[in-house]
Amino acid sequence: TILPEGAGMALIYTRRESEVNYPESGGKVSQHDWDYAPRIGLRYEFSPQLQVYGNVSRSVEPPHPWSMIWGSPITFPVGNGPATGRQSTPVALRNQTATTLELGTRGDSWLGQWDLAWYYSAIRHELLSVETQAATATQAPIVGESNASPTVHQGIEAGLNSLLWEKDGVGNVSLRQAYTFSDFHYRNDDRFGSNALPGIPRHYYQAELRYNHPLGFYAGVNTQVASPMAVDYANSYYTSSYRLWGATFGYASPKKDWQTWLDLRNLTRQRYAATVTPGYDDMGKDAARSTPGEGMGAYVGVSYNFR
Known part of the structure; x- marks a missing residue:
């Protein structure tokens, strides 16, 4: 049976204004744009345990007014006091648009509950950030944003939740896994060719092996x-690849009215780069662009549901 997943059309109007008036007066940019974002999705059900689906959509993302300032190459000349070297005139930025195709399947089998999806997104005028001025002892880094040449975001997202063992009165052991393959790159850029976009690991994997007791305890x-x-x-x-290990212990009331937990993270004290602030071309140097990830930590929580 072919079932509609949803269809629609959005007409989008965006207005962006940016002006410099302190500590010195500069220029002003005002943008008014109309755009559209249609979407359609279909799902085919072979059986209650097996489905396939597909979606086609168009998305629109307008630039933030601050981006029109920080991405500007026009600065105040020497002699403008504290404004010297700062952006004086905003620049116009185009809306980022993307046309995305997604194909996937989900179901339930002896392996467990699974979901597998492939997506391809052709993007025009992607709003990409780059560090234009490094941080100093007294000043945070300056990060600008601009429209890129055509880019592609494509990848695979897979998830599997498997019941490994179960016994009445004793509990069960399950394994949850998630894998993401991300291929985000330029599409024949004049300067960077088909280079990968920075800040995104090509492969990312998560897994949790968990024991659940019938009384609500879990680990x-x-x-x-x-x-x-x-x-x-x-x-x-x-950056270097990394592997993190953690552990969780908790209790969830069978009445589902309250729960408590202890979450232990990065047990091996792994040092790693959680995020990066992209640079233009570091020429192979290890520039200070990485934000370190959390060290070993313990988090305790309690939640109660009033109903």
């Missing part, structure tokens, strides 16, 4: 694994 171990990611648009330097 589990988990891991996160990420491949290296580019730090600059020239792909001249990459």
